[in-house]
Amino acid sequence: MNRRQLIVLAVLLLAACALPFLVSNYRVFQFTLVMVYSIALLGLNILTGYNGQISLGHGAFYAIGAYCAAILMDKMGVPYWATIPVAGAVCLVAGFLFGLPALRLEGLYLALATFALGVALPQLLKYHHFEKWTGGVQGIVISKPDAPAFLTGMGIPLNQDRWLYFFTLAVALVMFWLGWNLLRGRVGRALVAIRDQHTAAEAMGVNTAIYKSLAFGVSAMYTGVAGALGAIAIQFVAPDSFDIFLSIVFLVGIVIGGLASIPGALYGALFIQFIPNIADDISKAAPWAIFGLFLIGFVYLLPAGVAGGVRMAWARLQRKKQNP
Amino acid sequence: MDAFLHQVLAGLATGGIYASLALALVMIYQATHLVNFSQGALAMFCTYIAWSMINAGLPYWVAFFLTVAFAFVLGVVIERVVIRPVENSSVLSVVVVFIALLVIFTSVTGWIYTYTIKTFPSPFPKEFLANKFISPHEMGAICVTLVVLSLLYAFFRFTPLGLAMRAAAQNPESSRLVGIRVGWMLALGWGLASAIGAIAGMMVAPIVFLDPNMMGGILLYAFAAALVGGVDSPGGAVFGGFLVGVLENVLGAFVIGNELKLAVALVLIIGVLVVRPSGFFGKVHVTRV
Amino acid sequence: MALLEAAGLHASYGLTHVLHGIDFAMEEGHITTLLGANGAGKTTTLRALCGMVKTQGEIRFGGQRIDGRATEDIVRLGIAHVPDGRGTFANLTTEENLRLGAYTRKDKAAVEADLERMYGYFPRLKERRVQQAGTLSGGEQQMLAVSRALMLRPKLMLLDEPSFGLAPLIVKELFGILRTVNEKEHVSMLVVEQNAAMALDLADKAYLIETGRIVLSGAADDIKRDDAVRRSYLGY
Numbered sequence: 001m002n003r004r005q006l007i008v009l010a011v012l013l014l015a016a017c018a019l020p021f022l023v024s025n026y027r028v029f030q031f032t033l034v035m036v037y038s039i040a041l042l043g044l045n046i047l048t049g050y051n052g053q054i055s056l057g058h059g060a061f062y063a064i065g066a067y068c069a070a071i072l073m074d075k076m077g078v079p080y081w082a083t084i085p086v087a088g089a090v091c092l093v094a095g096f097l098f099g100l101p102a103l104r105l106e107g108l109y110l111a112l113a114t115f116a117l118g119v120a121l122p123q124l125l126k127y128h129h130f131e132k133w134t135g136g137v138q139g140i141v142i143s144k145p146d147a148p149a150f151l152t153g154m155g156i157p158l159n160q161d162r163w164l165y166f167f168t169l170a171v172a173l174v175m176f177w178l179g180w181n182l183l184r185g186r187v188g189r190a191l192v193a194i195r196d197q198h199t200a201a202e203a204m205g206v207n208t209a210i211y212k213s214l215a216f217g218v219s220a221m222y223t224g225v226a227g228a229l230g231a232i233a234i235q236f237v238a239p240d241s242f243d244i245f246l247s248i249v250f251l252v253g254i255v256i257g258g259l260a261s262i263p264g265a266l267y268g269a270l271f272i273q274f275i276p277n278i279a280d281d282i283s284k285a286a287p288w289a290i291f292g293l294f295l296i297g298f299v300y301l302l303p304a305g306v307a308g309g310v311r312m313a314w315a316r317l318q319r320k321k322q323n324p
Numbered sequence: 325m326d327a328f329l330h331q332v333l334a335g336l337a338t339g340g341i342y343a344s345l346a347l348a349l350v351m352i353y354q355a356t357h358l359v360n361f362s363q364g365a366l367a368m369f370c371t372y373i374a375w376s377m378i379n380a381g382l383p384y385w386v387a388f389f390l391t392v393a394f395a396f397v398l399g400v401v402i403e404r405v406v407i408r409p410v411e412n413s414s415v416l417s418v419v420v421v422f423i424a425l426l427v428i429f430t431s432v433t434g435w436i437y438t439y440t441i442k443t444f445p446s447p448f449p450k451e452f453l454a455n456k457f458i459s460p461h462e463m464g465a466i467c468v469t470l471v472v473l474s475l476l477y478a479f480f481r482f483t484p485l486g487l488a489m490r491a492a493a494q495n496p497e498s499s500r501l502v503g504i505r506v507g508w509m510l511a512l513g514w515g516l517a518s519a520i521g522a523i524a525g526m527m528v529a530p531i532v533f534l535d536p537n538m539m540g541g542i543l544l545y546a547f548a549a550a551l552v553g554g555v556d557s558p559g560g561a562v563f564g565g566f567l568v569g570v571l572e573n574v575l576g577a578f579v580i581g582n583e584l585k586l587a588v589a590l591v592l593i594i595g596v597l598v599v600r601p602s603g604f605f606g607k608v609h610v611t612r613v
Numbered sequence: 614m615a616l617l618e619a620a621g622l623h624a625s626y627g628l629t630h631v632l633h634g635i636d637f638a639m640e641e642g643h644i645t646t647l648l649g650a651n652g653a654g655k656t657t658t659l660r661a662l663c664g665m666v667k668t669q670g671e672i673r674f675g676g677q678r679i680d681g682r683a684t685e686d687i688v689r690l691g692i693a694h695v696p697d698g699r700g701t702f703a704n705l706t707t708e709e710n711l712r713l714g715a716y717t718r719k720d721k722a723a724v725e726a727d728l729e730r731m732y733g734y735f736p737r738l739k740e741r742r743v744q745q746a747g748t749l750s751g752g753e754q755q756m757l758a759v760s761r762a763l764m765l766r767p768k769l770m771l772l773d774e775p776s777f778g779l780a781p782l783i784v785k786e787l788f789g790i791l792r793t794v795n796e797k798e799h800v801s802m803l804v805v806e807q808n809a810a811m812a813l814d815l816a817d818k819a820y821l822i823e824t825g826r827i828v829l830s831g832a833a834d835d836i837k838r839d840d841a842v843r844r845s846y847l848g849y
Contacts, residue, residue: 054416056361056423101598107415108359109597112547115361116593119544120586127583244540248423255420285435292428299417299424300409484716491702491713498700501663502761503688503717 016169020162028161029233030273035165035172036230038269041253042179042262043222048251049259050183051215052195054107057114059246060121061091061220063237065227067125070140070237071133080145080232084171087228088221095220099213118247125239139238142231168229175222180262182218191215192260223250245288252291255298258307267306330457331573337462338531338545339569340469344524345546346553346561347473348517353555355493355513356411358418362425363546364539366402367521369429370395371529372437374522375444384447388526392519399518403511434536444529465527472523473562476516480558489513541586545572548592554606563604568592614676616641616801617662617769621670622680624654624661631657633825634670639769639818644795644802646816646833648809654825655805656697659771662803663687663694674769689717693762697773699754703747707738710746710757714764724764731760734790752783759787763794769801776808784808788815813837 020028044058065087072078072086102110126137134140147163158166182188193201194208202208231237249272257268271294276287302309345363352360370391377387406425410417448464455463480486492499492509499506525539532538549568553560568589576582596603615638624632632654639645649655660666664684672680679687688694693714702710711731715724732739735756741749746757755775762770775791776784788811794800806812813819813833821829821842829842836842 048416052416054419056419101594104601105597108357108419109601111361111415111419112359112551113594113597116544116547116590119540120590123584123586127587245427248427251420251423259416283435284439285431288427288431289435292424292426292431295420295424295427296406299413299420303417484712487705487709487713488716491705494704495700495702497665498696498702499713500665500684501688501694501696501700502713502765503685504713505685 017166020165021157025159025161028165030277032161032165032168032233033230034266034269034273035168036226036233036269037253037272038265039172039175039229040223040226040250041257041268042176042265043219043226044250045254045257045259045261045265046179046183046191046222047215047219049254049261049264050188050195051191051212052107053102053212053215054111055114055219055247056111056244056251057117057121057247058219058223058250059242059244060117061095061223062227062230062246062250063121063125063242064094064220065091065224066231066237066242067134067140067227068224069228069231070135070142073142073232074140075133081167083232084225084228088225091224091227092217092221094224096213096217098220099216102216103209103212114247115244118244122239122243125242134239135237137239139236139241142235142237144235145232164233168233171225171229175225176262176265179222183262187211249291252295254305255295256305258305258309259303261305261307263310264305264307267310271306326457327577328574331577332570333458334462335570335573336566337458337465337569338528338573339549339566340466341524341528341542341565342545342549342569343562343565344469344472344520344527345542346549346565347476347558348520348524349546349550350553350555350558350561351513351517351520353550354558355489355510358422359547359555360517361419361422361543362429363517363521364543365426365429365433366395366398366518367525368536368539369433370398370518370522371444371525371534372433374526375437375442375529375534378445384445388447391522391526395522396515396519399515400511402518403514404507407514408507430536437536439536442534444526444534446530461530465531468523468527472520476520485512541589544586544589544593545569548589548596550603551593551596551601552603554603556607557603557605560603560605615639615673616643616675617803618673619658619662619670620673622658622661622672623669624657624666626657626666631666631825632661632668635822635825635827637820637827637830639801639803641768641801642795642799643817644791644804644815645818645820646804646806646812647820647822648806648812649822651807652824653822655807655822656773657825658822659694659696659773659803659805662771663692688765691765691768692771693765693767693769694771695758695762695773695775697777699758701746701749701754701757703745705746706743707746707749707757708742710761711738711764714761715766718764718766723766727764727766731763734794735760751778752780752787755779755783755787759791763800767800769803772802772804774805774807776806776811781811784811791815 019031040062044055047053047055068087068090069083072083073080102113105113125134128136144160145164146160147158152158190201190206190211193206194211198208253268253272254264256271257266258264275290279287279290298305345367348363349360352358373394374387374391377390378384402425406421410421446461446464448460450460452460453463454460480490488499488504489509489512492504492506493513496506528542529538545568546565549564550561552567553562553564572585572588575588576585580588617639619635619637622632622635623630635658647655647658657666661668662672664679664682664687668680670680671678674690674692679690702713711728715727718724737753738756738760741753746754749757759775775787779787791802792815795802804812804816813836816833819831819833819836820827829836
């Protein structure tokens with residue numbers, strides 16, 4: 001990362017740390033969700049953007065992570081921070097296991113299978129045999145964690161929302177750092193090679209089967225971690241919040257934000273969190289109509305998403321500087 | 325035994341609807357190698373249009389045929405305006421456009437008509453082929469499905485336009501060499517698929533009630549049917565539809581209960597894709613680099 | 614006025630420039646052959662004439678410019694193309710393939726008569742009329758491709774390597790029928806061939822193309838007798 005990028009990152013970090021003390025609790029909550037979604041979107045982007053495997057069912061992994069956190073906290077009294085790695089591990093395995101049969105499915109067929117998963121998910125979650133654990137249609141309510149005593153004891157004004165914000169920020173930083181390292185190295189190149197020219201990649205000795213299944217697993221892990229964080233923030237999990245439209249929202253996020261782009265995850269998360277808030281005033285249906293129109297618009301006009309747009313604008317600025 | 329027969333016949337009734345929708349999916353797949361994820365939402369939207377017409381006082385069958393015509397035109401317009409620009413783009417781009425259509429049609433319907441559930445009338449009177457196993461509407465749905473399927477078969481098999489559409493779907497380059505306007509054949513295919521979808525929607529609405537999300541599960545079953553039958557085989561799609569309909573009802577009533585019906589579709593889809601992707605009647609594809 | 618002329622015809626596939634300014638002219642009623650080695654640009658020339666490749670330069674058919682027009686429109690002007698690889702509709706029946714050749718025609722009775730005429734030229738096709746075209750042998754598919762083109766009642770027929778993969782006796786039979794059709798029905802033909810000897814026997818005029826440029830042209834008989842050509846292209 002060059003100096004310019006480091007400076008931008010530092011400024012962003014500073015702003016992010018100052019934010020919770022400057023805005024209302026509700027806004028803090030919203031920005032916490034932005035970070036949650038950006039982790040989920042980074043996960044989906046690893047699979048679909050970098051590796052070319054289309055998933056229309058990632059809501060399922062989000063749900064698994066969310067239910068992991070909820071069940072561990074509500075039924076087994078596990079502290080909230082411990083549920084995150086568990087959710088991640090469970091989803092890593094689940095994603096890898098799903099990735100194995102998915103190896104046989106190309107592009108469209110994988111989209112179809114994951115779409116089916118997304119549509120069937122709420123029914124699976126409501127199944128009465130699991131009700132003892134999942135709470136059935138009513139779902140599970142979680143209590144919001146307090147900031148650790150040693151910090152509030154020092155006089156830092158950390159209410160529940162602010163604490164959760166910083167906790168999520170810390171997890172997000174770790175996840176993004178991990179992802180950045182993964183994607184800029186050999187693994188990232190292998191994933192992209194598999195996406196662009198599958199047979200050639202195999203012929204060059206890339207073990208496509210392992211990479212593709214791992215991509216699924218890692219992608220699911222990210223989304224599962226996001227799900228757990230989201231559940232804690234919202235304090236509630238219920239089957240109907242995890243329908244096909246959740247998976248579609250994630251798709252919207254990575255297309256708008258920018259495929260195969262790490263900052264794209266953040267742009268996309270901002271979009272999917274705040275557009276519904278603005279559009280809700282018009283009508284309950286309006287946000288979705290806007291999502292749909294933006295999707296089509298971006299596919300035609302800005303296929304590299306906002307991240308691509310930013311890159312192009314920056315490049316144009318650089319050229320202007322060199323040729324005054 | 326009576327109960328079993330009832331489930332089988334009811335399964336054939338819904339199976340006919342799955343078969344129609346699966347056929348619409350296969351028609352588009354054959355011509356473009358794309359699966360139209362928005363087929364259900366389009367059908368649902370057209371069914372609402374029909375509801376508006378009936379509510380405005382139009383007789384059922386007038387509204388029915390006007391809706392079919394509307395659906396046809398809508399399909400043609402969508403293909404020419406929305407799909408054409410991305411036809412040759414990456415799979416992801418096309419999938420995203422289909423999902424966008426799904427989302428737009430669902431939300432626009434919700435916006436105009438609200439999300440409260442509405443009833444949709446059935447044109448089949450109580451005496452229609454009355455029997456002790458299934459309702460007059462279910463009998464009627466089977467009849468309508470069979471009529472539509474026969475008309476389609478006759479169209480493709482015996483008319484020059486049908487032949488041209490089949491040719492354009494199989495071999496666009498050779499089709500151009502005999503003067504077929506392949507782009508318009510594609511648009512026609514979309515129009516027909518959309519019309520079939522609208523008919524399926526109008527047949528199923530009296531059973532499941534009108535609601536913007538009504539076609540979601542049905543679309544899933546149609547996918548399963550198309551895959552089971554072979555995603556590039558129209559006959560297979562029809563066979564798959566009836567098979568899936570009966571399976572859904574019989575398994576739902578006697579084996580797993582009604583709660584997990586969508587899970588059945590999911591298992592079928594993944595099972596077919598993993599074990600035998602070409603389905604019963606489809607062709608095995610070899611990809612060349 | 615020539616039936617078909619090309620002036621300064623360039624063609625490219627994407628960034629690859631294949632034809633470098635071709636000029637030629639075909640008279641009505643003639644059979645003209647375009648000879649050349651593999652990769653010389655023969656198939657590209659035919660595809661350029663039908664609007665299937667990006668072109669620059671002029672192409673005139675019966676005095677009208679046809680460069681830049683869509684393939685489907687060029688067909689309606691009376692040009693039938695028997696493509697490289699035959700372009701059979703493999704999943705349709707033999708008869709369906711033939712009927713598709715007449716897709717743009719409106720004179721139904723004449724179409725039926727033409728169908729019978731094709732079966733007259735190629736009785737084996739009649740035997741297999743309801744068979745799936747993909748199951749026909751190579752020779753039969755070539756006959757089908759030629760018949761399909763003839764069903765258009767074209768003024769000009771473009772044939773891309775009709776002898777490819779066929780036994781010499783079948784080629785002789787096929788070329789005999791082409792000669793008959795040309796004489797009796799006044800269908801002009803542009804035949805692209807690698808099999809120079811048989812093509813020069815069939816044709817009236819010949820062009821030689823090498824890496825996208827015409828290097829030789831003249832009456833087929835003269836070229837057949839030319840020693841240099843014989844050694845380079847006919848192999849004896």
